[in-house]
Amino acid sequence: MSVTMQTIAELRGVTKTFGNVVAAKDLNLSIGKGEFLSFLGPSGCGKTTALRMLAGFEKPTEGQVLLDGEVVNDLDAHHRPVNMVFQHYALFPHLSVFDNIAYGLRQQRPRVDKQTIATKVEQALETVRLGGFGPRRIWEMSGGQQQRVALARAIVNEPKLLLLDEPMAALDRKLRKEMQFELQNLQRQLGITFVLVTHDQEEALSMSDRICVMEGGSIVQVGSPRELYDMPRSRYVAGFVGTSNFFDATVTDSAADQITVRLASGQKVHGTPEIPIDAGQEVCVSIRPEQITLTRALPTAEIALPVTIQNRIFLGEHTEYLARNEALGDFHVLVPRQAELNEGTFNAGEQAFVSWGEGALLILEK
Amino acid sequence: MTERGRKALLLAPAGIWLLVMLALPLLVVFVFSFGERGAAGGYVPAFTLEQYANLPARWTAFKNTLILAPLGTIAALVIAYPLAYFLAVRCSPKWRTSLLILVIVPFWTSILIRSYAWIFILGGRGLPALLESIGIDDIRLINTPFAVLVGIVYGYLPLMVFPIFVSLDKLDKRLLEASADLGSTPWRTFRQVTLPLSVPGIATGCMLVFILLMGEFLIPAILGGGKVFFVGNALVDLFLQSRNWAYGSAVAMTLVVVMLVTVSIYMKFISRLGGQREDVSLM
Ligand SMILES: Nc1ncnc2c1ncn2[C@@H]1O[C@H](COP(=O)(O)OP(=O)(O)OP(=O)(O)O)[C@@H](O)[C@H]1O
Ligand SMILES: [Mg+2]
Secondary structure, three states: OOOOOOEEEEEEEEEEEEOOEEEEEEEEEEEEOOOEEEEEOOOOOOHHHHHHHHHOOOOOOEEEEEEOOEEOOOOOHHHOOEEEEOOOOOOOOOOEHHHHHHHHHHHOOOOOOHHHHHHHHHHHHHHOOOOOOOOOEHHHOOHHHHHHHHHHHHHOOOOOEEEEEOOOOOOOHHHHHHHHHHHHHHHHHHOOEEEEEEOOHHHHHHHOOEEEEEEOOEEEEEEOHHHHHHOOOEHHHHHHOOOOEEEEEEEEEEOOOOEEEEEOOOOEEEEOOOOOOOOOOEEEEEEOHHHEEEEOOOOOOOOEEEEEEEEEEEOOOEEEEEEEEOOOEEEEEEEEHHHHHHHOOOOOOOEEEEEEOOOOOEEEEO | OOHHHHHHHHHHHHHHHHHHHHHHHHHHHHHHOOOEOOOOOEOEOOOOOHHHHOHHHHHHHHHHHHHHHHHHHHHHHHHHHHHHHHHHHHOOHHHHHHHHHHHHHHHHOOHHHHHHHHHHHHOOOOHHHHHHHOOOOOOOOOOOHHHHHHHHHHHHHHHHHHHHHHHHHHOOHHHHHHHHHOOOOHHHHHHHHHHHHOHHHHHHHHHHHHHHHHOOOHHHHHHOOOOOOOHHHHHHHHHHHOOEHHHHHHHHHHHHHHHHHHHHHHHHHHHHHHOOOOOOOOO
């Protein structure tokens, strides 16, 4: 989010407890106007709770929820300029597609006249590519169509904030991909702020401007997909955003801008961590599979480790290898097609070397 | 076995039951209603419309039934709906089962005994005495249409509560959140979502209670004290006391016709209310 971006919603020290379960812990986050933000995290980490507090279905136990600069803790859901697409759509079964979409407009006071409602609903139907489906009954629609009706029902009200709680969880992979694409287009086209909840990292990475990674009720890191991928703050984030190889290490030397760690294999490596780390601390180093080079000859890199190839999986553009080092354990290596053509394929049992370029190795909090 | 054979087998027990216990007796009653009363009571074969011509003599019983049955149904609905709503939507699941059991507990005792209890409550030393102590004199409750209404509502409440409870319990509570999210106040959410989606339960409950009330005789006999007669009481009187089977049959046939007419009007009304909805069944 750029500095000049206007803030539309904000969580300030928000905590929510249910009995003795802490569902959300001291959340601090500001959401910029027009941005596409995702909450990413495993099941039960408090994503839905955060969303429901923005929508007004749950009241924070502590802290403040702000919309447009005003504290809205005590504002009921039906007074908030926010709409939600529910995980299982929650479409009204007794109403037609048209009436479902018109529902929000019909609640407005002073009343919106019939003609305007009809025009807006038709427009919304066109936007989600369901033109002509208005008179249909909800149960006559397929899963993907229902999801679009749910979307249309929300966007027709032109909310300041559109909340989406795993809206694509019930769709098959192909349809999900399509809908992700459409959703992203729609967000650009409408300029509405989107807040998406998902536990699918691919979905979060491909769609969002910013991702807010959560763990056990807390926000652990917020940043653009690239920031999270290249500069994760902890092993947890690195593991959740993309895949990586993790190895334990001990800090031997900590200078201002560079620290030295010793791997279990005895080698010392250098790096610049995102967070302050003291000498003697146990840390974790991470290397992305695609940043590792696999060679037959000993390379001239700072560090090269001998490995035995265990397994090979052909993935089309890439080939994934599982390579074992005596001291460190298994490396996942992703070799691009071109590199494989140069070096030739490795077979299980073959000896090779893994190495990596400068900056590929990240030093993370355990 | 063929598909038709299987269907026939499924329907056979109920079909035979209905034939023996309903269709045949109805036919007998139909035939009897054109007969005459024997000298010592009972039935003498004849073909006369005399019994039907005599119907106005029992007009009060028809009038009472046709006023108090719908009124009782509506009163039961008005009392049952909030209760069912509370149980299904507002009540914490921890308490729900126990409260539901409380609703059916009265069924563990015979309606006869429970109605006798009401004689005391509504009688001179019950509620009226209580009212007198706070200065409201000369209130007569027992042996009035009001007493019968109270008894009816009391006796039939569970039959109204359960179907409504079931339809409200099935209601997806997320729909209520969706409605609030779209800007609807709680009251409008109730009118536009909860109420329409509980129509099947309301329809079933009303139908059940109304049909049973049309044939009711016990409660009017006990709480109406011989002053508030239902058609059911007329039938008891004609078949068991005065042993005028022919006239009794004519009254019974008329009740069946009245019931068919009112129920079909009711069905029309409900199906119009439900529109073309698939989820609204008539019963
Ligand atoms: N109404 C509630 N009463 C009690 N506990 C709750 C309630 N809602 C949520 N919780 C608890 O709060 C925690 C966070 O729940 P939440 O629904 O926010 O998770 P989530 O991240 O959305 O998970 P998922 O991906 O499975 O939907 C969980 O431990 C959950 O059990
Ligand atoms: Mg959730």
